[in-house]
Amino acid sequence: MAQHETIQPFTIEIPQSELDYLHNRLSRARRAQEIPGAGDEYGVSGTRVDKLTDYWLQRYDWRETESRLNGYPQFVTEIDGQRLHFLHIESPDPAAVPLLLIHGWPGTIMEFVDLIEPLTRPGEGRPAFHLVIPSLPGFGFSGPTTEAGWGAARTAKAFATLMARLGYERYGAHGNDAGAFIAPELGRIDGEHVIGVHVDQIFSFPSGDPSEMEGMTEEEMGALQVLQWFYENKSSYDQLQSQQPQTLAHALADSPRGLLAWMDQLLGDELDDRFVIDNVIIHWLNDTIASSMRFYFENKHHPIDTTPADFPIANSSFAGDFQSIRRFAQRDYTNITQWRTHDAGGHYAAHQVPEVLAGDLRDFFTTLG
Secondary structure, eight states: OOGGGOEEEOOOOOOHHHHHHHHHHHHTOOOOOOOTTOTTTTSSOHHHHHHHHHHHHHTOOHHHHHHHHHTSOEEEEEETTEEEEEEEEOOSOTTOEEEEEEOOSSOOGGGGGGGHHHHHSOBTTBOOEEEEEEOOTTSGGGOOOOSSOOSHHHHHHHHHHHHHHTTOSSEEEEEOTTHHHHHHHHHHHOTTTEEEEEESOOOOOOOSOGGGGTTOOHHHHHHHHHHHHHHHHTOHHHHHHHHOHHHHHHHHTTOHHHHHHHHHTTTOTTSOHHHHHHHHHHHHHHTOHHHHHHHHHHHHHSOOOOSOBOSOEEEEEOTBSOOOOHHHHHHHBSOEEEEEEOSSOBTTHHHHSHHHHHHHHHHHHHHTO
């Protein structure tokens, strides 16, 4: 194996000086001016950021998170000129299914830590999994990207190479958020090896053909209204990061409080404070806010294939998240083998309701044999 193809063990070891510097910057941060009593009408409120900042300064302990992550086997390798960091946890079950878990933005590998135990442990009549949990190129411990082009398409190619390098001839893929673009792309480009794809969102929308809207149910119209509300009220991050991510990055790379506020718009108070800070601090410590936001720019300029696909795919929708609409999904994916809607959880279901998501994953891959 060539030197650049080697897989090396990795341990997280953040110098104390970096943590001290971060604490100092947080302590000295200037609070943004806002209209009294405006709440979150104009965006993430000062009250919300004050609460999280106080928690970060007074109660949060990075060393606990560092120790937790270091309790799992971690590795780095180079693929397509980019450092790639990943967790690789093998189940004691020799018949376990290799499964790639792919996070999104502003997330990190922390999205899936609570899934490790339920998915790797064998159980009577249910499959276990060998887990591969990579940090997306340009995210967290994969480090900043150093050249253009690292969107969903290039990332999927890198992950296919990673699974081959690990010796997995057949594997499954699960994705959330950005991962829900990357995982289906793997199904398209590596169908010879991908058993099936499971996602938390299928991003299939009306094409503009009026016939697609005929017979829409009340439930489907409700899902469209949620999507419309999100587009009108919460999608500014997508527009900015798709057009000028570097402009904003100059501020966020220099301000941990600003980084916290920007990322919290898609994390939010339905999540526990520790989970929010875990994700934010991983970006701060690795200086990956600029490169992670560039992911949106790259996707706009290097879009993935959207022709109809026939690999096995499953979708799980959770109560506090975007609701996929099956009639549009079936236009783009002709082999939907499992479709579930849950009245619990949200956009970070792997953290919020890990046992529910684990059950869906077990059921889906069981049907695929």
